[in-house]
Amino acid sequence: MTMQFKKSLMTATLVTIGGFAAISSANAESPVTSSFGVSMDVESICTIDAAPVDVVLAATEAGKATTAVTATTDLILNCSKGSVAVIGLTPASTGNLDGTGTMLGGxxxxxxxxxxxxxxxASGTAWGTTDTVSTAAFENYATAITTPIYLTVTDAADVTPGAYSDTINVSVAY
Structure with a gap:
């Protein structure tokens, strides 16, 4: 019996200690709270949604091309909300910053x-890198802004018949 009594006493002691632990945790502040911050940097962007398509001017007779030969293409941009895109054009043939160039051939x-x-x-001021064109402020990125580009022949084209061409480099700052 002594062994049985010691075993019962030990069990009672463990139950009592466990009860104090339960009472102790029940008296703790509940619930325990905490917090953490969240942040993100949103970067400004401007993308060319649709690059201008190649301009193919109407065929003309030698010596008769003047301002009557004009064609257009569109530059379509998507930029961050509130951005204003500043567009510069530079003809590769001349590198002229005033938007005048030459098609080479013959x-x-x-x-x-x-x-x-x-x-x-077509009769507007030359558009190059010195005299840039600015878009309106973008309302949101999902709404593209289309900017037309006119290319107009400015001389009589009194040259050897054949194909003439050039490349226009586009720069966009925002």
Missing amino acids: DDTLEEVAYKLTSGS
């Missing part, structure tokens, strides 16, 4: 047909 591709780039209309 004998040994050394003959030139002069042209100018404009916005708004």
Whole structure:
């Protein structure tokens, strides 16, 4: 019996200690709270949604091309909300910052047909990198802004018949 009594006493002691632990945790502050912050940097972007398609000017007779030969293409941009895109155009043939260039062709591709780039209309001010064109402020990224680019021949094109071409480099700052 002594062994049975010691075993019962030990069990009672463990139950009592466990009860004190339960009472002790029940008296603790409940619930326990905490907090943490959250942050994110949203970067400004501007993308060319649709690059201008190649401009193919109407065929003209030698010596008769003047401002009557004009074509357009569109530059379509998507930029961050509130951004204003500043667009510069530079003809590769001349590197001119004023938007005037030359299409090369004819004998040994050394003959030139002069042209100018404009916005708004074919008779507008030359549009290059010195005189840039700015878009309106973007309302949101999902709404694209289309900017027309006009290319107009500015001389008589009194050159050897054949194909003439150039490349226009586009820069967009925002």
